[in-house]
Every structure is written in C-alpha cells, then in structure tokens.
Amino acid sequence: MQASNLEFCLQLAKGIARQFGPNCEVVVHDLASNDPETSIVAIENGHVSGRRVGDGPSHVVLEALRDGGAVPEDRLSYLTKSEDGKILKSSTIYLRDDDGKAIGIFAINYDITLMLAMEEALKGFTATELPQAEPEHISRNVADLLDELIEQSVRLVGKPVALMNKEDKVKAIQFLNDTGAFLITKSGYKVCKYFGISKYTLYSYIDEAKSAGEK
Structure with a gap:
C-alpha cells in the first residue's frame, strides 16, 4: 500500500x-x-x-x-x-x-x-399485554382530547368525512360515544360541525349506535 x-x-x-x-x-x-x-x-x-x-x-x-x-x-x-x-x-x-x-x-x-443484552431487557420492560398499532396520545387539555378522539374515529372508519355515508358516520359516532367523548362540554356542537350533521341527527345516530351495540 x-x-x-x-x-x-x-x-x-x-x-x-x-x-x-x-x-x-x-x-x-x-x-x-x-x-x-x-x-x-x-x-x-x-x-x-x-x-x-x-x-x-x-x-x-x-x-x-x-x-x-x-x-x-x-x-x-x-x-x-x-x-x-x-x-x-x-x-x-x-x-x-x-x-x-x-x-x-x-x-x-x-x-x-x-446493547444486545439491553435490547432484550428493554423488550421485556416495554412489552404490553395487548398489541397496539401506535402509542396512545396524551392530550394536554379536553379540547385537544376531543380533537384526538374525533381523529381516531375517522381512522377507525378508514375514509375522510367527505366520503362517509350514513353507516360510516354512525360507526364514528358510536366510537365517540363509547370513549366518553360526549362527556366533554360542548362536544356535541363540535362533532356535529365536523361531520356535517344536525344536533337532532347526532342524537339519532347515538341511539342507532346504542341499538346496534345491544344486538
């Protein structure tokens, strides 16, 4: 050389x-x-x-x-x-x-x-009982929490609001109801505005989602 x-x-x-x-x-x-x-x-x-x-x-x-x-x-x-x-x-x-x-x-x-030994130790420490697609987001306030729940409902349906039919919106509303989103003050107004529905339609979807869940 x-x-x-x-x-x-x-x-x-x-x-x-x-x-x-x-x-x-x-x-x-x-x-x-x-x-x-x-x-x-x-x-x-x-x-x-x-x-x-x-x-x-x-x-x-x-x-x-x-x-x-x-x-x-x-x-x-x-x-x-x-x-x-x-x-x-x-x-x-x-x-x-x-x-x-x-x-x-x-x-x-x-x-x-x-590092390999640490990797094995960390795998045991970070393992969870149930598989998760992604870590759950920790919101700073209830407004952010509601926004996150609405986004999760959209991801659950798998299509943007503009392409959702009635069944899709009922599914999203059911998710929001099950997660307690409507316990947040003025959440109904925000959900109605986001999904382009009236307050009456929202209550109708909630009832429909409850009925579907009881079958």
Missing part, C-alpha cells in the same frame, strides 16, 4: 475510533505484500478483538488474497464474533488500486454485546 494511502487510512481510523469511542475498533490491513500473517498495519481500540499491529490473518484477508486479482464485494453492517465471545457489528471495505486490485482492507468492528 502506498504511503499516502496508508497515511490517510491511519488518519481516518483514528478519527472514527475517537468519534464512536472505545467500543469501536478500526483496522487497516495491507494486502500489497501478500502476507496475510502480518496484514494488520494499523488498529485503533484493538482490545475489542484482542488484536494488534502485525497480527493476522483473518478470513476476510484470506478471502481477498485467495483469488489473486479477483476482489470480493464490500460487506457492510454484518455480525461477527470475537474469540472471547463479544458480538460485533462489522463492515469490511476493500481498498483498490487503479487497476481494481485489492491492496488493503478498512474494517470497522463495533462491540454491541451490551
């Missing part, structure tokens, strides 16, 4: 490792010498995998050298495992010369072992 390319890789490796902290290992392999046993020419946070400069080989290095001029595709965001059992999220990027031949590898290995 040319000195200028190596210098850039060293600078980039140091910057990435500093940015993402001690759990982020960055490794530079030099393939130009065709000696996989000492391919690592730079490594930041080597404690992640337990390696150091001069170590090797790794299966990705052997893969790159196996077919001579043939260069494998870059591998991004895949899982690997260190000898001491750490689970790593890895990316392997092949460095090529002007002829497309692999001359180096720039690899990133991030230790996600603790």
Whole structure:
C-alpha cells in the first residue's frame, strides 16, 4: 500500500475510533505484500478483538488474497464474533488500486454485546399485554382530547368525512360515544360541525349506535 494511502487510512481510523469511542475498533490491513500473517498495519481500540499491529490473518484477508486479482464485494453492517465471545457489528471495505486490485482492507468492528443484552431487557420492560398499532396520545387539555378522539374515529372508519355515508358516520359516532367523548362540554356542537350533521341527527345516530351495540 502506498504511503499516502496508508497515511490517510491511519488518519481516518483514528478519527472514527475517537468519534464512536472505545467500543469501536478500526483496522487497516495491507494486502500489497501478500502476507496475510502480518496484514494488520494499523488498529485503533484493538482490545475489542484482542488484536494488534502485525497480527493476522483473518478470513476476510484470506478471502481477498485467495483469488489473486479477483476482489470480493464490500460487506457492510454484518455480525461477527470475537474469540472471547463479544458480538460485533462489522463492515469490511476493500481498498483498490487503479487497476481494481485489492491492496488493503478498512474494517470497522463495533462491540454491541451490551446493547444486545439491553435490547432484550428493554423488550421485556416495554412489552404490553395487548398489541397496539401506535402509542396512545396524551392530550394536554379536553379540547385537544376531543380533537384526538374525533381523529381516531375517522381512522377507525378508514375514509375522510367527505366520503362517509350514513353507516360510516354512525360507526364514528358510536366510537365517540363509547370513549366518553360526549362527556366533554360542548362536544356535541363540535362533532356535529365536523361531520356535517344536525344536533337532532347526532342524537339519532347515538341511539342507532346504542341499538346496534345491544344486538
């Protein structure tokens, strides 16, 4: 690998490792010498995998050298495992010369072992008894609450008010009645205006919804 390319890789490796902290290992392999046993020419946070400069080989290095001029595709965001059992999220990027031949590898290995354990713990903590399509909204006042309930009734019907027929509106009114929306002061006026119905029609729909629910 040319000195200028190596210098850039060293600078980039140091910057990435500093940015993402001690759990982020960055490794530079030099393939130009065709000696996989000492391919690592730079490594930041080597404690992640337990390696150091001069170590090797790794299966990705052997893969790159196996077919001579043939260069494998870059591998991004895949899982690997260190000898001491750490689970790593890895990316392997092949460095090529002007002829497309692999001359180096720039690899990133991030230790996600603790994150995976935390993920499992969080799943147990956030799990609910009943499945929900989305979290319930917490309104700041009753006006906002009524607006949210009206929006929910529209989502329940599955079409905008302009396209609703009588049965659709009865279904929406039934939802609002069941959720206690009409306990909110002046809710009837707002619901009538939103659905384009009279107060008499609203009461009629409520009665119709109650009758349907009692069947």
